[in-house]
Amino acid sequence: MSDERFRRLVARREQTAREREDILAKRKAITDLAEEEAREDLLPEEDAEFREFTAQIKAKDDELRQLDERISELSEEAERSRSVTEGAAAVKRAKARVETVNEARTYVRGNGRSYLQDLAKVQLNMDTDGQARDRLQRHAQDVASEQEYRDLNRTDGNGGYAVPPLWLMNQFIEVAxxxxxxxxxxxxxxxxxxxxxxxxxxxxxxxxxxxxxxxxxxxxxxxxxxxxxxxxxxxxxxxxxxxxxxxxxxxxxxxxxxxxxxxxxxxxxxxxxxxxxxxxxxxxxxxxxxxxxxxxxxxxxxxxxxxxxxxxxxxxxxxxxxxxxxxxxxxxxxxxxxxxxxxxxxxxxxxxxxxxxxxxxxxxxxxxxxxxxxxxxxxxxxxxxxxxxxxxxxxxxxxxxxxxxxxxxxxxxxxxxxxxxxxxxxxxxxxxxxxxxxxxxxxxxxxxxxxxxxxxxxxxxxxx
Missing domain, CATH: 3.30.2400.10 (Major capsid protein gp5)
Incomplete structure (x- = not known):
């Protein structure tokens, strides 16, 4: 399950729920006015507005039900896959501890090495001395011990360069x-x-x-x-x-x-x-x-x-x-x-x-x-x-x-x-x-x- 997709669905549901509450408030204002003026029936214009708001609330209810179903499906899928991935992750972490030496990560914030720059050099055939490719290969080994796993493996030619450093991914912040x-x-x-x-x-x-x-x-x-x-x-x-x-x-x-x-x-x-x-x-x-x-x-x-x-x-x-x-x-x-x-x-x-x-x-x-x-x-x-x-x-x-x-x-x-x-x-x-x-x-x-x-x-x- 994509965490980003799940977050987007939850955010969309929250926004839809807020919009529904706004419409409810607008509809209630119509009936409140009628009660204040001791009128049993709504005026024609008020009745048209009331019916329009009711239709909008129904549409929002349908949208909320659909979103709830999708969120529930994603949650259940995550639960089913967790038991499988945890075992695989444990094996890979153990293997990484045995095969790798205790040294700093290839790409660490502030160490002067640029993951994106090395990636561009390799893709544009500008890596004349091969150092950029070497760093990317070491980085592929680095991330092999992390908790994020994909269908592609991380060796050269099979997706090994497609995973950026964790600090680059985890600290991405959108503009408010x-x-x-x-x-x-x-x-x-x-x-x-x-x-x-x-x-x-x-x-x-x-x-x-x-x-x-x-x-x-x-x-x-x-x-x-x-x-x-x-x-x-x-x-x-x-x-x-x-x-x-x-x-x-x-x-x-x-x-x-x-x-x-x-x-x-x-x-x-x-x-x-x-x-x-x-x-x-x-x-x-x-x-x-x-x-x-x-x-x-x-x-x-x-x-x-x-x-x-x-x-x-x-x-x-x-x-x-x-x-x-x-x-x-x-x-x-x-x-x-x-x-x-x-x-x-x-x-x-x-x-x-x-x-x-x-x-x-x-x-x-x-x-x-x-x-x-x-x-x-x-x-x-x-x-x-x-x-x-x-x-x-x-x-x-x-x-x-x-x-x-x-x-x-x-x-x-x-x-x-x-x-x-x-x-x-x-x-x-x-x-x-x-x-x-x-x-x-x-x-x-x-x-x-x-x-x-x-x-x-x-x-x-x-x-x-």
Whole structure:
């Protein structure tokens, strides 16, 4: 069983479970609103959203069952093979102790010898004195006593050079990148093909009604007018040129390493576009750049949690008042959520407590110690943290913002992420270009009043 494959499956299951919880929270917000307003039935728009979320939850349940089956199969396979491999490993280790002398490994970090350089010399027939080949042969004997075994043996010509030093393999660390928590809130649809912009019709001014002053009196009549909003299709792309020797000879599937890193950064850049895209230079118009969104200014030289709590309450009521529908989420930077978690009353008691145990007099509840997903509730709304939320705003360039949104009003069209391997670009130097790209269109302009940004000097970087 591949440890990397198993880790990827487990990570995928955890991500799917988090996505399911997010959808559950969105669906619950619909029924909670109906209960608050003492309505037995959902409004048509709410019913459509409820059914859509239910279908999404069912799809996530099916995906989780499939992942659980695959993880279980891999685990059982590992258990079956362990008894066989342990015996073989013991024999090989014993043989290695008898046949090898007590000397340092051929490739040890800091000893001046490069495994990859020797590998390239041998493959390109540049090993004129044979020393690189000798070192690789000794290295093949070194790794023969290690715990990792493969079908190929490690002698010259049968895979002996394909196993890198353990320190090179075991200490590989991927770049940590933020995900796309905000973008995942938006109503996502497949991007239609054959277009460079999406035009969405919108009613500009509506009809009117009025009291009829008397029988046979004039009836109010106002002509409806319409307009449209445009969401241009934009491109996110990235690439990495890699020596073909690295792809051919590295057992770590280095192309997967590159593609995984490019894809992770793609998600980060898409999330940043949804939040802060400028609408210029090939960018989409993100939420913050959308005209006519509401802003609650929070100005304070000595900010407090109580002040922020009231500002967020103001933002919530503005969505109710101007959009005539409830908001569905609060989005903030992890540092702002940590600021709330650290807050205490005059007796040192925390103001944000776990939702278990029926807390009282708290301003919010802690739902989960999690990243880039629902972490708790405030004002009855799920709180989602996203490290891509800006933190360098204001005169002191150290302010962040908090968004209160009705997520279903945000519209995100996405293509699938596409990958390409281009060997011809650097064929003269045995270089391969690995490339990923994808298309997106986004708009928050359908109902800009469903978005409220809390910003100002009261949201300077918190101290802990």
């Amino acid at each position: 990148r933020a995900g796309r928590a905000y973008a995942n809130l938006a109503l996502s649809q497949p991007l239609p093909g054959g277009t460079d912009s999406i035009n969405i019709p919108k009613v500009a001014t509506g009809t009117t009604t009025a009291i009829q002053t008397s029988d046979n009196g004039a009836v109010s009549e106002t002509d409806l007018t319409d307009t449209f909003i445009t969401a241009p299709v934009r491109t996110i792309a990235g690439q990495q040129d890699v020596a073909i020797q690295l792809l051919d000879q590295s057992p770590v599937s280095f192309d997967e390493v590159v593609f995984r890193d490019l894809t992770a950064d793609y998600a980060t850049k898409l999330d940043l576009q949804v939040i802060s895209g400028s609408g210029m230079s090939g960018q989409v118009t993100g939420v913050r750049a959308t005209g006519s969104i509401e802003t609650v200014t929070y100005t304070s030289a000595t900010p407090t949690v109580a002040q922020l709590y009231s500002k967020i309450a103001d933002a919530v009521q503005r969505v109710h008042t101007l959009r005539f529908m409830p908001p569905t989420a609060i989005v903030m930077h992890p540092r702002r959520w940590a600021y709330l978690l650290a807050a205490t009353d005059n007796n040192g008691r925390p103001l944000v407590t776990p939702d278990a145990g029926n807390p009282q007099n708290n301003i919010a509840t802690l739902g989960a110690v999690a990243a880039e997903q629902v972490v708790g509730q405030m004002h009855g709304l799920p709180v989602i943290t996203d490290p891509n939320m800006p933190t360098t705003l204001g005169a002191g360039t150290n302010q962040d913002v908090v968004h209160i949104v009705r997520a279903s009003d945000l519209l995100l069209y996405e293509s699938g992420i596409r990958s390409r391997v281009l060997p011809d670009v650097g064929s003269g130097t045995l270089t391969v270009r690995l490339q990923v790209y994808g298309y997106l269109a986004f708009t928050a302009a359908r109902y800009p009043k469903s978005i409220v940004e809390v910003a100002g000097t009261g949201l300077v970087a918190p101290s802990f």
